[in-house]
Amino acid sequence: MASAPANPYTEAGVDTAAGDLAVELMKSAVRRTHGADVLGGVGGFAGLFDATAFKSFERPLLATSTDGVGTKVAIAQAVDKHDTIGLDLVGMVVDDIVVVGAKPLFMTDYIACGRVFPERIADIVRGIAAGCAETGTALVGGETAEHPGLLGIDDYDVAGAATGVVEASRVLGADRVRVGDVVLALASSGLHSNGFSLVRRIVERAGIRYGDHAADFGATWGEVLLEPTRLYTSPLLRLIAQLGDDVHALSHVTGGGIAANLARVLPRGSWVEVDRSTWSPPPVFRVLAELGGHPLESTEGTWNLGIGFVAAVSAEKADAAITALAHDGIAAWQVGVVRDGARPEGAFEQGAKGVDGGAVRLVSDYSEAGAN
Structure with a gap:
């Protein structure tokens, strides 16, 4: 019986199976940030958040922020310690939301790497989830992208975006x-x-x-x-x-x-x-x-x-x-x-x-x- 043909995408340096394993390893941490407002769980094409609570607002304003961690990730990579970088990401993103007096609602993350090492990616996301839990933010989605040839095998960068809500009459500034x-x-x-x-x-x-x-x-x-x-x-x-x-x-x-x-x-x-x-x-x-x-x-x-x-x-x-x-x-x-x-x-x-x-x-x- 002929063996299955090699996957050309894997031969090009992208391991989709490793990405799937990373998702499995982080699932429980992500789910712990979900309340009744999050629909659909982990793995959908888009995160869903129930905005019914906005009906109690006279004029709800959405606040949004996006950022990364910067070159601090180079130190995490150098010492092979990745469980705190996610907390840094939440700090850089979610703490910008509260500046206007807004309560954060949900966040998404993006990790680009040279190669997916499932445990490493899971460590990063567990840190993000921990920060989201501490700030009352639902982690509703994310993406891990493998970029062989563009990033070194051990290189990665992280970014995120968050959305919050504030009553228009209560905006700080x-x-x-x-x-x-x-x-x-x-x-x-x-x-x-x-x-x-x-x-x-x-x-x-x-x-x-x-x-x-x-x-x-x-x-x-x-x-x-x-x-x-x-x-x-x-x-x-x-x-x-x-x-x-x-x-x-x-x-x-x-x-x-x-x-x-x-x-x-x-x-x-x-x-x-x-x-x-x-x-x-x-x-x-x-x-x-x-x-x-x-x-x-x-x-x-x-x-x-x-x-x-x-x-x-x-x-x-x-x-x-x-x-x-x-x-x-x-x-x-x-x-x-x-x-x-x-x-x-x-x-x-x-x-x-x-x-x-x-x-x-x-x-x-x-x-x-x-x-x-």
Whole structure:
């Protein structure tokens, strides 16, 4: 009996069976993010989400965001640890949704790789599912694409998109911000997922391997640098529910740093001086900056330096906001106040990402002991 002919697609480097196995390995983790609003389960051509709840809205607005993890994936690949990258992806995508006050509904992911290694893909997706579960987001679909010849065998990249909903009258943003509002900083868990091209360059030039022990941290460099992005969505939604109209604006500190991202959510003509003396950047930033021969101030447009989110709240509720966030395990502290009129002399960041917003600059010296 003649043997079955070889599959030319497999010979070209695409293993569909490996892709099917990866789906089987991730199914249970994905299903755990599904509530009654998700229809159809795993494996359909499109994810289905029941929007009946929108009937209770007067004017529901859909909020959407898309992003990736960036070159942080290169470190995960170098140390063969892939179970936290998915958390980073959720942080980069879903935490942008809450900036406008929206509750995330569902997310999809896309993984491109040189070769499908089922366990590796499943690890990535399990991380995404864990992040989705933590933020109350349904993971309703995704795609794993094998690109032999375009990507190396061990190479991959991840991206995702999410959708949320917010009542039109409850949208947060610059139009709600008032002079005298207190600007609160919310502590980051570390580098999060921005500025890793600089991180990798510093590490390479210092002759450090990711498996090397980092004496300052009691762990390997790979473990330190892969610390997952903190997820802020659920604590911030609870803060909004608790304080209502006293939460005026939120900003996710990602690419561009603290000043540029805060400026995006301030009204034109307003300004804020962020006081560096109110916190001490965590050791990972200090050690990397020293290794690279960079003053911390020169990295402010690249790294979050210990602040992952910023909130503008009414002065009367600033202490209540700090207390509420502390109950959710997030340290928060005042870094500035919204002003208007003539600005002090000196350079300010004026808007960013195409947004003509307010102006921000960082002042004073960083604390050594930290006030947060």
